[in-house]
Amino acid sequence: xxxxxxxxxxxxxxxxxxxxxxxxxxxxxxxxxxxxxxxxxxxxxxxxxxxxxxxxxxxxxxxxxxxxxxxxxxxxxxxxxxxxxxxxxxxxxxxxxxxxxxxxxxxxxxxxxxxxxxxxxxxxxxxxxxxxxxxxxxxxxxxxxxxxxxxxxxxxxxxxxxxxxxxxxxxxxxxxxxxxxxxxxxxxxxxxxxxxxxxxxxxxxxxxxxxxxxxxxxx
Amino acid sequence: xxxxxxxxxxxxxxxxxxxxxxxxxxxxxxxxxxxxxxxxxxxxxxxxxxxxxxxxxxxxxxxxxxxxxxxxxxxxxxxxxxxxxxxxxxxxxxxxxxxxxxxxxxxxxxxxxxxxxxxxxxxxxxxxxxxxxxxxxxxxxxxxxxxxxxxxxxxxxxxxxxxxxxxxxxxxxxxxxxxxxxxxxxxxxxxxxxxxxxxxxxxxxxxxxxxxxxxxxxxxxxxxxxxxxxxxxxxxxxxxxxxxxxxxxxxxxxxxxxxxxxxxxxxxxxxxxxxxxxxxxxxxxxxxxxxxxxxxxxxxxxxxxxxxxxxxxxxxxxxxxxxxxxxxxxxxxxxxxxxxxxxxxxxxxxxxxxxxxxxxxxxxxxxxxxxxxxxxxxxxxxxxxxxxxxxxxxxxxxxxxxxxxxxxxxxxxxxxxxxxxxxxxxxxxxxxxxxxxxxxxxxxxxxxxxxxxxxx
Numbered sequence: 001x002x003x004x005x006x007x008x009x010x011x012x013x014x015x016x017x018x019x020x021x022x023x024x025x026x027x028x029x030x031x032x033x034x035x036x037x038x039x040x041x042x043x044x045x046x047x048x049x050x051x052x053x054x055x056x057x058x059x060x061x062x063x064x065x066x067x068x069x070x071x072x073x074x075x076x077x078x079x080x081x082x083x084x085x086x087x088x089x090x091x092x093x094x095x096x097x098x099x100x101x102x103x104x105x106x107x108x109x110x111x112x113x114x115x116x117x118x119x120x121x122x123x124x125x126x127x128x129x130x131x132x133x134x135x136x137x138x139x140x141x142x143x144x145x146x147x148x149x150x151x152x153x154x155x156x157x158x159x160x161x162x163x164x165x166x167x168x169x170x171x172x173x174x175x176x177x178x179x180x181x182x183x184x185x186x187x188x189x190x191x192x193x194x195x196x197x198x199x200x201x202x203x204x205x206x207x208x209x210x211x212x213x214x215x216x217x218x219x
Numbered sequence: 220x221x222x223x224x225x226x227x228x229x230x231x232x233x234x235x236x237x238x239x240x241x242x243x244x245x246x247x248x249x250x251x252x253x254x255x256x257x258x259x260x261x262x263x264x265x266x267x268x269x270x271x272x273x274x275x276x277x278x279x280x281x282x283x284x285x286x287x288x289x290x291x292x293x294x295x296x297x298x299x300x301x302x303x304x305x306x307x308x309x310x311x312x313x314x315x316x317x318x319x320x321x322x323x324x325x326x327x328x329x330x331x332x333x334x335x336x337x338x339x340x341x342x343x344x345x346x347x348x349x350x351x352x353x354x355x356x357x358x359x360x361x362x363x364x365x366x367x368x369x370x371x372x373x374x375x376x377x378x379x380x381x382x383x384x385x386x387x388x389x390x391x392x393x394x395x396x397x398x399x400x401x402x403x404x405x406x407x408x409x410x411x412x413x414x415x416x417x418x419x420x421x422x423x424x425x426x427x428x429x430x431x432x433x434x435x436x437x438x439x440x441x442x443x444x445x446x447x448x449x450x451x452x453x454x455x456x457x458x459x460x461x462x463x464x465x466x467x468x469x470x471x472x473x474x475x476x477x478x479x480x481x482x483x484x485x486x487x488x489x490x491x492x493x494x495x496x497x498x499x500x501x502x503x504x505x506x507x508x509x510x511x512x513x514x515x516x517x518x519x520x521x522x523x524x525x526x527x528x529x530x531x532x533x534x535x536x537x538x539x540x541x542x543x544x545x546x547x548x549x550x551x552x553x554x555x556x557x558x559x560x561x562x563x564x565x566x567x568x569x570x571x572x573x574x575x576x577x578x579x580x581x582x583x584x585x586x587x588x589x590x591x592x593x594x595x596x597x598x599x600x601x602x603x604x605x606x607x608x609x610x611x612x613x614x615x616x617x618x619x620x621x622x623x624x625x626x627x628x629x630x631x632x633x634x635x636x637x638x639x640x641x642x643x644x645x646x647x648x649x650x651x652x653x654x655x656x657x658x659x660x661x662x663x664x665x666x667x668x669x670x671x672x673x674x675x
Contacts, residue, residue: 061484062516063247066239105386105424107293107456110449110478110516130238131293156423157349157377157587158386158394186519187349187587204517 003034007043010075014047014121017067019074026075036082040123044072044079048121055114056206062114069117096216097147101129101138103166106159111184111205115151118205119212124149135166142179148219149212151182160187164196180215184208223465226503227458229299230292241291241298242482246450249288250488253280259487266524266624267531267570267617271539277487278536281494282306288495290503293448294455301502309501310541317507317544319370319415319470321440324406326369326415328508330542331575333535338607339572341600342546342579343368345591347420350374350642354589355398357651358642359405361593363414364651367600372417372579373402374589386423395419395427399436416441417472417579425459432467442470445504450475450482450492453503461505470507472546473500479525480516486525489513493533497543508544511576518631519585520552522563527570527620531613534574547571549580549599552630554590554639556657559627561664564595565602566623572603573616583639590639592646594653594661601665605673622671 001009006029013022022044029039051068054060100116102109109131116128127145129138142150150170154160163183170176176197183198193201199215202208236245253259257276261268268274289301317328326340343362350358355376363371376394377384384394398421406412418437422428431437445460447453464471475496477483483492493513500506512521513529521530530547537543549571551563564581571578580599583591606616630637639645645657653661669675 058480058517061488062478062481063243063251063484066243066247070243105388107448107454110481156386157375158384158391158421158423161383161385186585 006032006034007038010039010043011047011050013075014044014068014071015050017064017071019067019070022071022075023078026078030078030082036079039079040083044075045123048072051121052118052206056204062110065114065117065121069120072121095123096149096212097125097127097145098149098151098212099127099129099138099142099145099147100151100153101133102131102153103159103162104132104134105162106154106156107131108155111155111186112153114205115153115184115208118209122209122213124212135162135169138166139169139173139175143175147179148216149180149182151184151208153183154185155187157187160185160192163198167197180219182208182211223461223505226299230295230297230453230458233292233297233299235296236291236298238291238293238296242450245288246482246492247484249284250483250491253284253491254484254488256280259491261486261528263524264621265617266527266620267574267613268528268535269613269617271535274532274535274539277490277532278494278540280491281536282498284491284495285498288451290499291452292454293452299453299503301499305502306498309498313501313541313543314507315542317470319440319442320413321438322413324411324413324415325440328544328546328577330544331538331577332542333538333575334610338604339577340369341367341577341596341603342370342372342417343593343596344372345374345586346372346417346548346579346582347586348374348582348584348589348591349377349587350589352376352378352380352397354643354648356401356405357646357648358589358591359401360408360651361642361646362596363405363411364409365593365597365600367604368596370415370417371402371406373398373420374591375421384421387426391422391424391427392430394421395431396436399431417444419443425456425463428460429463432463432469437469439468440470442472442507444474444510445471445506447473447475447496447500447504449478451496451499457504465505471505472508472510473497473504473506474510474512475500477513477529478516479513479529486528490529490532490536493529494536497537508546510548510579511545512548512550518552519550520563520631521548521550522552522567522627523631524624527566530576531570531574534571534576538575545576546579547576548582549578550582550586552585553627553637554584554588555592555595555642555645556590556640556660557637558660558664559630559637560595560639561598561661562623562626564599565664565668566620568599568602569606569611569616569619572606573611573613578603585636588638589641592642592653592657594645594657598661598665601675602668602673605675609674
């Protein structure tokens with residue numbers, strides 16, 4: 001099997017959302033002597049890009065996104081030891097840590113899950129705290145894992161004030177400048193994000209990934 | 220029916236599964252398998268399905284999913300297994316008629332059949348739209364003063380007396396009670412004090428709901444929402460709503476907002492999940508009636524092709540196989556003051572009315588702005604009644620929707636959406652009547668619909 005064929009298989013495993021295959025093919029590719037950066041950039045990330053595009057076009061749905069995220073995660077566990085010390089920013093894939101959560105009292109998670117899946121697929125290390133997460137837990141976890149980005153979501157208008165409260169908590173603890181804070185949810189607007197002192201918002205998951213990439217680059 | 224305390228017990232003692240595995244390995248994989256097994260497909264140009272065997276297959280697949288999966292307790296990460304006998308029991312016990320409201324204003328909801336001689340009923344109001352306190356009362360009046368509106372609902376209060384409302388905070392209690400005070404004031408103002416309500420929209424957690432379960436707020440003849448979380452999930456908040464209503468006697472409206480393009484996959488899988496959700500909600504939400512409100516994964520609106528199809532096929536599936544009281548929400552993308560809102564409302568009204576549902580609306584502007592008014596609810600009822608009166612067939616309904624879609628479909632990809640204007644910029648507040656420009660747009664659209672052959 002040629003290098004290109006192996007890389008194509010890695011891409012396909014991500015697109016098929018097959019975690020076992022993605023890990024196994026990655027392992028074989030490494031054993032065959034393929035450059036781990038090539039496996040990452042030309043295999044896994046190409047698959048992730050394609051899954052994202054198909055989702056945006058309405059050809060793929062949430063399960064495909066989540067399964068692709070799982071496949072990439074499984075492959076990265078195989079790949080990570082070989083990537084130690086490599087420059088991971090050559091193709092613009094993520095190398096940051098993101099803590100993501102739906103804020104306390106809100107239990108809506110589909111949009112948050114899509115963003116988490118696409119960030120994972122884009123190579124970021126995502127800690128997803130789930131829904132209805134107390135503000136203190138979000139900040140504590142960000143500190144614990146050394147995150148650069150805190151991404152918070154709320155669908156309910158009456159949960160949105162907690163986003164402002166989170167920024168207040170960061171400020172109160174003297175941590176505001178340490179984090180990029182992104183806010184999202186159906187009712188969140190750019191004006192709202194600006195008013196509460198967040199660093200940005202995005203209209204969809206693809207834009208969220210771009211925003212994280214840009215903000216981390218300029219941080 | 221299964222003792223509800225037994226359901227609560229299962230939520231504590233059932234099999235453990237992580238939420239991610241419930242989502243992917245249970246819901247998503249089961250939906251995929253059933254879509255393949257029953258060969259379920261949809262056609263973008265057949266928005267109103269006219270395929271009875273397909274409706275039956277969707278029902279069978281949903282039934283199979285309900286029996287196989289049961290529900291999930293997010294609070295405890297446990298599966299609430301339900302037996303086939305329990306699902307069947309839930310179906311046999313689902314009300315076929317339901318009186319809401321009291322006195323001369325009471326209305327009887329009923330399980331609709333396809334081609335039913337009886338017209339559908341209408342809930343008027345913007346369910347969940349955030350409405351400023353200053354215009355809350357006139358906003359509710361704008362709906363309940365409409366003679367065709369049978370039952371009332373409303374938006375949510377996000378501020379009370381200048382104080383921001385936070386879910387789960389004592390202000391939620393204040394907001395929910397204030398909302399219901401406004402509702403009663405509105406019903407009294409229009410001389411319909413006994414009108415039934417779907418209320419406590421400002422209550423997201425159980426706090427407001429519990430605080431409003433008093434005759435001065437939500438009466439036993441009113442209903443409240445018991446949401447089911449995406450997908451097939453309950454939590455202790457929503458169990459608490461049910462427990463409260465069982466004792467108090469309030470009417471339960473189940474609300475599983477299935478995401479079309481979410482865990483169920485495309486429209487066929489999402490329809491299967493919606494059928495399963497209603498069947499499970501008979502037990503876990505103790506549903507007296509069901510709110511049919513699928514959400515488009517990207518565009519939210521119920522007026523998209525995908526969501527219209529799901530509404531049409533789920534309504535038919537139940538009418539043909541397990542008649543139940545279903546109220547289908549209308550959540551258009553566009554806001555008040557725009558013609559597109561009226562076209563979206565018309566398309567949704569035709570679909571909802573002809574496929575076995577009663578109607579509720581409109582949560583204009585995706586339900587996220589105060590850009591909503593009673594005028595679009597008037598059109599909702601007029602169009603639904605006209606399509607019912609002319610005995611529109613499912614095939615004709617599809618032709619109608621295909622004519623309407625090009626008049627609004629472009630706004631789904633329009634930068635910034637099509638939010639329209641807030642209520643106080645489309646209605647004269649002192650008189651609570653539409654401003655002339657908004658009235659004119661309504662009359663123009665109505666004339667267009669009449670010109671197209673709708674007996675309005």
